[in-house]
Amino acid sequence: MCFTQSFWQLTISGLALGSVYALIALGYTLVYGVLQLINFAHSEVFMLGGFGGLFLIRGLGISNPSGFTSVALVIGGMLAGAVFGGVTAFVLERVAYRPLRRRGAPKLAFLISAIGASYFLLNLAGKEFGRFNNPMPSLYTSGEVFSVFGAQVTTNNLVIGSAAVVMLIALDRIIAKTRLGMGIRSVAQDAEAASLMGVDINKVITRTFIIGGLLAGVAGFLFGIQFGVQYNMGFSAGTKAFTAAVLGGIGNVRGAVLGGLVLGVAENLGVACVSSAWRDVIAFMILVLVLMVRPTGLLGERLGRSA
Amino acid sequence: MLDRRILRLAAPLALGALALTACGGSSGGGGSSSSKKTYTIAYQGPLSGDSAQLGINMDNGVKLAIDAANSKGDLPFTLKFVDSDDVGDPAQAPAAARKLIDNTNVVAVVGPAFSGATAASEPLFSQANLVSVSPSATRADLTGLGFTSFVRVVTGDTIQGAKLADYVAKALKSKSAYVVDDKSAYGAGLTKYVKEQLTKDGVTFKSEGLAPTKDYSALATKVVGSKADTLVYGGYFPEMALLAKALKAAGYKGSIVSDDGAKDDQLIKQAGATADGIYLTCACGGPPAAGGVGADQFNADYKSKFKSDPGTYSAEAFDSANLIIAAMKAGATDRAAITEAVKKTSDFPGVTHKITFDSRGEGGTGEIFMHQVKGGKITLLGLIDDLIK
Numbered sequence: 001m002c003f004t005q006s007f008w009q010l011t012i013s014g015l016a017l018g019s020v021y022a023l024i025a026l027g028y029t030l031v032y033g034v035l036q037l038i039n040f041a042h043s044e045v046f047m048l049g050g051f052g053g054l055f056l057i058r059g060l061g062i063s064n065p066s067g068f069t070s071v072a073l074v075i076g077g078m079l080a081g082a083v084f085g086g087v088t089a090f091v092l093e094r095v096a097y098r099p100l101r102r103r104g105a106p107k108l109a110f111l112i113s114a115i116g117a118s119y120f121l122l123n124l125a126g127k128e129f130g131r132f133n134n135p136m137p138s139l140y141t142s143g144e145v146f147s148v149f150g151a152q153v154t155t156n157n158l159v160i161g162s163a164a165v166v167m168l169i170a171l172d173r174i175i176a177k178t179r180l181g182m183g184i185r186s187v188a189q190d191a192e193a194a195s196l197m198g199v200d201i202n203k204v205i206t207r208t209f210i211i212g213g214l215l216a217g218v219a220g221f222l223f224g225i226q227f228g229v230q231y232n233m234g235f236s237a238g239t240k241a242f243t244a245a246v247l248g249g250i251g252n253v254r255g256a257v258l259g260g261l262v263l264g265v266a267e268n269l270g271v272a273c274v275s276s277a278w279r280d281v282i283a284f285m286i287l288v289l290v291l292m293v294r295p296t297g298l299l300g301e302r303l304g305r306s307a
Numbered sequence: 308m309l310d311r312r313i314l315r316l317a318a319p320l321a322l323g324a325l326a327l328t329a330c331g332g333s334s335g336g337g338g339s340s341s342s343k344k345t346y347t348i349a350y351q352g353p354l355s356g357d358s359a360q361l362g363i364n365m366d367n368g369v370k371l372a373i374d375a376a377n378s379k380g381d382l383p384f385t386l387k388f389v390d391s392d393d394v395g396d397p398a399q400a401p402a403a404a405r406k407l408i409d410n411t412n413v414v415a416v417v418g419p420a421f422s423g424a425t426a427a428s429e430p431l432f433s434q435a436n437l438v439s440v441s442p443s444a445t446r447a448d449l450t451g452l453g454f455t456s457f458v459r460v461v462t463g464d465t466i467q468g469a470k471l472a473d474y475v476a477k478a479l480k481s482k483s484a485y486v487v488d489d490k491s492a493y494g495a496g497l498t499k500y501v502k503e504q505l506t507k508d509g510v511t512f513k514s515e516g517l518a519p520t521k522d523y524s525a526l527a528t529k530v531v532g533s534k535a536d537t538l539v540y541g542g543y544f545p546e547m548a549l550l551a552k553a554l555k556a557a558g559y560k561g562s563i564v565s566d567d568g569a570k571d572d573q574l575i576k577q578a579g580a581t582a583d584g585i586y587l588t589c590a591c592g593g594p595p596a597a598g599g600v601g602a603d604q605f606n607a608d609y610k611s612k613f614k615s616d617p618g619t620y621s622a623e624a625f626d627s628a629n630l631i632i633a634a635m636k637a638g639a640t641d642r643a644a645i646t647e648a649v650k651k652t653s654d655f656p657g658v659t660h661k662i663t664f665d666s667r668g669e670g671g672t673g674e675i676f677m678h679q680v681k682g683g684k685i686t687l688l689g690l691i692d693d694l695i696k
Contacts, residue, residue: 006528009557013524131355133545133577142556154556227521227549228577230357236520271525276517277490279525 008151010268016157016226018264019164023219024241025248025256026171027089027212033188033251034208036107040114041096042216043238044121045088049217050229051129052084053077057137070140074159077139077221085217086210092117093209098202118234126231135228160222167215168257174211175253184208188251240267243287249297258298262286346640347387347412348373348631350624351403351428351439352420353395357519357545360573362420364618365442366390369417371609372628382636389413393424395543397492400424401431408435414635415440415645417627420620422446423492429454438646440631442623445567445590446496450667458650458664460623460630460657462590462671464493468500470675470691471564471588475501475537476508477695478677479562479586484512485535487526487550489519489542497566498541512539523550527557536561543568547585548577555581567591570619575683587678590671591620591659592687600656626657 024046031039057077065073096117100109140159144152175181183204186194195201220229223237240263248259263283270282290298350369352362373386389410393403400419407413408431416432416439419425425444432439433456441449441459445467449457475481486502488494495516505512513533517526519542527550530538538554538561540547547569554563567589575582605625609617633655634648652670655662664670677688688694 006532009528010525013522013528017522017524126355131357131359132573133357133548135548135577135579138579144558152558156556223521233521268525268528272529275515276487276523276526277515279518279520 006151006272007269008149010151010272011265012148012151012153012157014265014268015261016160016264017268018244018261019161019168020219020223020237020260021241021244021264022257022260023164023167023215023222024237025245025260026168026253027216028242028245029248029251029253029256030184030208030212032245033253034184034191034205035097035110037097037110038114038242039092039209039212040111040238041092041117041121042089042212043234043241044118044125045085045092045213045234046216046220046223046238046241047125047229047231047234048088048121048220049081049085049213050220050224050233051125052217053081053221054134054136054224054229056080057139061137063137065139066141073139074163074225077225078163078218081217081219081221081224082214083217085213085215085220087213088121089209089213089216090206092213093206101205122232122234129231131231133228133230134224136224139225156226159225163218163222167218171211171215172253180204180207240283243283247287247290247297249299252297252299255297255299262298343383343385344640345385345387345412346414346635347389347410348628349407349410349413349416349418350388350390351393351400351407351416351418351424352390353424354390354392356394356396358395358421358543358568360571361443361543361568361619362392362395364571364621365418365420365624367609367613368442368617368621368624369628371605371612372625372632374612375608376629376632382632384635384640386632387412393419393421393428395421395424397423397427400427404428404431408432408437413437414640414642415631415649417442417624417631419444421491421493422449422496425449425457426452426492429457432456436643436646438631438642438649440627440649442627443567443620444493446492447500448496450669454668456646458652458668458670460627460659460662460670461620462673462675463669464497465500466671466673467566467588467590467675468497469504471497471539471566472501472504472508472510473695474586474588474677474691475539475564476505476510478691479537479564481510481537481562483533483535484510484537484539485530485533486512486514486539486541487530488514488516488540489546490516491542493568494540494542494566496541498539501539501541517546519546521549523553524557526550527553527559530554531557531559538563540565540569542566544571544574545577548574548582551578551581551585562586564588567619570678570685572618572685575680575685582680583682585680586688587680587685588675588691589619589678590675591623592678593659593674593676593690600658602658605658622657622659626655626659626662629657630655630662 027042096113142155183199187204244259244263245256248255267283271279354362373388391403391406393400420443422444433454445464447463447465488498564586570587570589639645639648653663660672662670675691677691678685
């Protein structure tokens with residue numbers, strides 16, 4: 001069979017890519033849960049986070065780092081990415097969405113504003129940062145760390161995977177246990193009732209955007225480590241992540257994670273079984289099939305009612 | 308109330324109209340004040356987007372030619388330059404071509420640079436009788452589709468593909484290969500001929516097309532699993548760089564051979580150390596002695612004007628512009644006359660080779676060179692015919 005040969009290898013690399021999708025998908029799902037808005041500009045938050053991490057690493061200019069320096073650089077890059085992502089998301093919310101909310105604009109206006117912001121940021125980045133792929137200066141020597149069932153797990157896979165896992169667990173706890181998380185869930189369930197209960201809607205929305213931005217920013221940096229940072233990297237990764245969010249159930253945090261991982265693995269297996277050219281076709285076909293059988297996505301429930 | 312509203316609108320409109328007339332006036336005045344006529348030679352190619360560097364290299368070559376011709380002072384007219392960005396995309400190429408066709412000052416075009424964009428633009432150029440001399444569009448069938456406006460100074464891919472395959476079979480002595488292309492007009496076109504020749508040379512291979520993306524780990528796993536000893540990639544450098552990195556990460560130990568679309572310093576910048584050892588074919592880049600005249604002067608002038616070495620096809624673009632200028636010097640000054648004169652070009656002494664166009668518009672030498680990335684630089688290995696003896 002086509003994938004029995006390298007099944008584990010494909011799964012491992014699929015999970016690594018899938019966890020990047022998951023981080024981005026969380027931003028889409030959180031904002032949708034709270035605002036019923038698909039934040040199309042989220043892909044540019046991801047891209048700018050990647051550039052943030054790249055600039056920090058380039059600025060530090062440490063060549064051939066190893067051991068402790070490598071760990072410090074990775075964490076530093078993640079923080080820089082998170083900051084850039086968070087700031088971009090905050091600015092987006094203030095500039096592109098809040099004025100519309102204040103005027104009670106129809107949903108279509110939000111959508112158009114999102115797409116417009118996305119195009120603007122993408123082309124601004126292309127103009128300012130150049131249009132080439134910018135490879136990340138090497139942060140550690142990548143190689144096989146250990147192997148699982150014959151598949152090699154590389155340093156890249158481990159860094160991306162473990163960073164993603166940590167952030168996802170952190171987010172899950174925030175949503176489930178903290179006051180902010182409760183605020184987000186209540187606004188997602190019923191915004192009017194939440195405000196009557198004393199929840200500051202605007203603050204919750206702003207913080208939701210920022211959280212999504214932090215995650216996407218980190219994802220941008222992690223993505224950049226392996227694939228380089230480029231002005232248009234947000235477009236296809238964002239589309240896949242949005243697909244993943246819908247696949248898992250839009251508005252559902254755990255669904256976004258599951259969707260991302262499933263999509264990443266399915267894409268890889270699809271490439272192996274059919275052909276590289278069919279990669280996107282297979283990814284979207286899976287989405288269509290899942291939605292046909294289960295229209296609310298794999299995990300279905302909305303943010304307000306999930307954990 | 309209505310009157311006030313009309314007034315409020317009228318004032319800015321009037322100001323705007325005044326400003327526009329001011330703009331129009333100044334440019335018109337400038338043109339008519341000089342005594343020589345001005346003609347514009349244009350360039351069409353990717354100036355933005357992933358593969359922009361390839362387009363910029365040629366854009367510079369044309370600029371250099373026009374500046375040199377103007378400053379030499381022996382032209383009965385002044386030449387201007389305009390470029391049009393088609394992003395290397397066949398979907399955007401017609402609009403880019405239109406921009407040049409609608410500019411009545413443009414009398415000839417160098418380009419389009421990419422094969423897909425060329426196929427999309429030529430019907431428009433042929434209709435407008437505007438000649439396009441391409442320095443780099445190598446897809447084989449471009450000269451067989453009946454475009455009356457298309458000539459190229461570079462050898463087509465029937466030859467590049469066959470020579471690439473011969474090198475893989477005879478110099479690299481490959482037993483099993485994996486041929487990948489990016490499904491573009493250029494990449495797919497080239498690998499078609501590579502595969503044909505590989506079959507003739509007795510090399511078994513698997514092949515597939517890819518959709519340009521960032522993550523090639525699954526493809527790399529497939530290639531490693533197929534135990535191929537050579538990977539041939541038909542396409543441009545952004546994807547080649549990412550594919551090379553993915554192959555290295557997957558533990559691929561064989562050779563990588565690619566084409567002129569991947570032959571750029573950006574490949575090394577983007578792939579880093581994994582670019583070392585990649586073989587690159589090109590109809591370009593041969594030693595200056597191969598029939599070219601003034602190559603050293605060209606290299607020096609390019610370097611001093613653009614502060615970097617000439618890129619892939621910069622010299623061919625330079626030659627394309629110069630042969631247009633030569634046709635214009637001989638008396639042709641409108642589109643139809645220039646088209647005819649250019650197509651009849653014979654033994655034009657370019658810096659790359661003596662250029663003569665045959666009845667189909669082919670002007671290349673038929674020689675393909677092999678280059679290799681060594682120590683972070685693209686170095687010439689030699690003429691493939693010599694290397695496979």
